[in-house]
Amino acid sequence: MVMPKEKVALRLDTEQLEELRSLVDARSLSSTVDQAVGSHLSRLRRLRAVDGWLAELEAEHGPVDPETLEWAAHIVDDWASTGDRPATAG
Numbered sequence: 001m002v003m004p005k006e007k008v009a010l011r012l013d014t015e016q017l018e019e020l021r022s023l024v025d026a027r028s029l030s031s032t033v034d035q036a037v038g039s040h041l042s043r044l045r046r047l048r049a050v051d052g053w054l055a056e057l058e059a060e061h062g063p064v065d066p067e068t069l070e071w072a073a074h075i076v077d078d079w080a081s082t083g084d085r086p087a088t089a090g
Helices: 014-024 028-063 065-081
Strands: none
Touching: 014 028, 028 065
């Protein structure tokens, strides 16, 4: 299924844009930026899910201990670096 596209004007860091253009070669710059936005949205959704889970945990059981927060941060970092599905607790 092809998603509809919308043309927008953006201001991007000049050095990053130059590097991106040099790396994508013949591929579409637009497509590359669109994929990057999609990846960032996925990360933001995951962060929101973890925040919601931690809020539920805190509401039900009181303040979340630092080890659990560290574990959650590790999972989010893994998502960011690998794009894998989340690990499960326990």
